Amino acid sequence: MRTKLLVSLLTLILVLTLSSPAFAAKVKIVNGDGPGEGFNDPTPAALVGGNKGKTVGEQRQIAFQFAANIWGASLPANEDFQIRVFSRFNPLSCTATSAVLGSAGAITVFSDFPGATFPATWYGSALSNKLAGFDLFPGPKVLPGVDPNSFDARQFDDINAQFNSSLGGTNPDGSPCFTGGGWYYGLDTNTPANRINLVVVLLHEFAHGLGFQSFVNSSNGAEFLGMDDIYERHLFDTTTATYWNVMTNMQRATSATNFRRVVFDGANVTAAVPSVLSLGTPVLTVNSPGGIAGVYPIGTASFGAALTSPGVTGDVMLVNDGVPVLTNGCEPLAAGSLTGNIALIDRGVCTFESKALRAQTAGATAVIIGNNVAGTPPGLGDDATIPPGTVTIPTVSVSLADRNTIVTALGLGTVNATVGVNLTVRAGADAAGRALIFTPNPVQGGSSVSHWDTIATPNQLMEPSINADLTHSVQSPQDLTLELLRDVGW
Numbered sequence: 001m002r003t004k005l006l007v008s009l010l011t012l013i014l015v016l017t018l019s020s021p022a023f024a025a026k027v028k029i030v031n032g033d034g035p036g037e038g039f040n041d042p043t044p045a046a047l048v049g050g051n052k053g054k055t056v057g058e059q060r061q062i063a064f065q066f067a068a069n070i071w072g073a074s075l076p077a078n079e080d081f082q083i084r085v086f087s088r089f090n091p092l093s094c095t096a097t098s099a100v101l102g103s104a105g106a107i108t109v110f111s112d113f114p115g116a117t118f119p120a121t122w123y124g125s126a127l128s129n130k131l132a133g134f135d136l137f138p139g140p141k142v143l144p145g146v147d148p149n150s151f152d153a154r155q156f157d158d159i160n161a162q163f164n165s166s167l168g169g170t171n172p173d174g175s176p177c178f179t180g181g182g183w184y185y186g187l188d189t190n191t192p193a194n195r196i197n198l199v200v201v202l203l204h205e206f207a208h209g210l211g212f213q214s215f216v217n218s219s220n221g222a223e224f225l226g227m228d229d230i231y232e233r234h235l236f237d238t239t240t241a242t243y244w245n246v247m248t249n250m251q252r253a254t255s256a257t258n259f260r261r262v263v264f265d266g267a268n269v270t271a272a273v274p275s276v277l278s279l280g281t282p283v284l285t286v287n288s289p290g291g292i293a294g295v296y297p298i299g300t301a302s303f304g305a306a307l308t309s310p311g312v313t314g315d316v317m318l319v320n321d322g323v324p325v326l327t328n329g330c331e332p333l334a335a336g337s338l339t340g341n342i343a344l345i346d347r348g349v350c351t352f353e354s355k356a357l358r359a360q361t362a363g364a365t366a367v368i369i370g371n372n373v374a375g376t377p378p379g380l381g382d383d384a385t386i387p388p389g390t391v392t393i394p395t396v397s398v399s400l401a402d403r404n405t406i407v408t409a410l411g412l413g414t415v416n417a418t419v420g421v422n423l424t425v426r427a428g429a430d431a432a433g434r435a436l437i438f439t440p441n442p443v444q445g446g447s448s449v450s451h452w453d454t455i456a457t458p459n460q461l462m463e464p465s466i467n468a469d470l471t472h473s474v475q476s477p478q479d480l481t482l483e484l485l486r487d488v489g490w
Helices: 058-072 125-132 151-156 196-208 250-254 266-276 352-361 400-410 480-488
Strands: 001-003 025-029 081-090 102-104 108-111 119-126 159-164 181-185 195-197 234-239 261-263 279-287 292-294 312-318 341-345 365-371 395-396 418-426
Touching: 025 058, 058 081, 058 196, 081 196, 102 196, 108 125, 108 261, 119 418, 195 196, 195 234, 234 365, 266 480, 279 395, 312 365, 312 400, 341 352, 341 400, 352 365, 352 395, 365 400, 365 418, 395 400
Parallel strands: 025 081, 081 159, 181 195, 312 341, 341 365, 365 395
Antiparallel strands: 001 108, 102 159, 108 119, 234 261, 279 292, 279 418, 312 418
């Protein structure tokens, strides 16, 4: 049996009738915060969404245990050990317009233990204990002479989790931290427009610690200590027809940026795809001129109208908002200037949804956001300051290279395009019905490989960004997360 302390790798993001504890896995939240902060914050709080905690700290504790109970009720029972989640609220990376919500991952990994399904293969601690049927690393819960709340003391826990205590407020240096909104501590999904549902984020991050993660370095393809992990054994590159565990480091690094060409082929996930993901994968089809006609991969938005078939067809018009950066759509556009056209807007300066709203007001029927850096088309998050439903036209994104192709053609004449869906393929799966893994170019640290692709419809819990329409479901027919955990051994 081997063991190795592993620093958390992943950074980000249904109301179940809970089973009796006798039939559910036990998930324990371990409070790692100091006096007066995090879980111990004494700031008074009003009841919200069924959370009866009287202080901010108490509401955080209740939300954490609520999420833990959902996972506990979903996973198979084992009364011989607890799944221990060392949890803290700390200031995390944050600006006025973006923030890391939280992170979680396995603290300890094991291989070659009794019950392991593959030799010389890493499994996270919680999954290892489940397969073995007992706690592989019980030990004292506090090491002699070590601060019990320090990370060094937590090697006997299974999952390390921390969440952003500054969200919606200020950073330690006084700068604003995501002014669009803070945490919603309610135990329901009636999340206000300017809040982020903590329980949803917790379900996402806990899933990483339970096994929804690879221990491969996505940037260079190196395996952890040169050994496979159970997750990568299900990663299949459809371009090379090769599994990750038999690739070289260089091949894995290349595959990690092979956009929408890497799938998770576990039997449970693949069987659930037809009941979870909707038919209709999003595409941009350029109809003319002939020199650039064809299908272009796109990123999708968490706001605006859903893409349809046959879709929205129109001439593409590059916006001009009359200021030095003419094409970013961050200033009001002339009334009627885009009527009947598909607006092409460059990324940058202001939010994606605000760009789409300005184009809609000017008469656009759809919006294409052109990326401003090399790589794959980005997913388009919403703007918390814009009420849901305000933008009613579809919005997609294209890569910088494809944006430049279209702009060059516009300089020579008219470009006609259709924004819509291919109804023969499920959104978030390949043509063979296997779920797509998030492999953007360039690599996104903490997000690449260990999430579903952002094109999945309906939105999935384990996409790299938290979407406002998520429920508390972790299983089919709403979600694929539990199915993946079953494929890796749960």
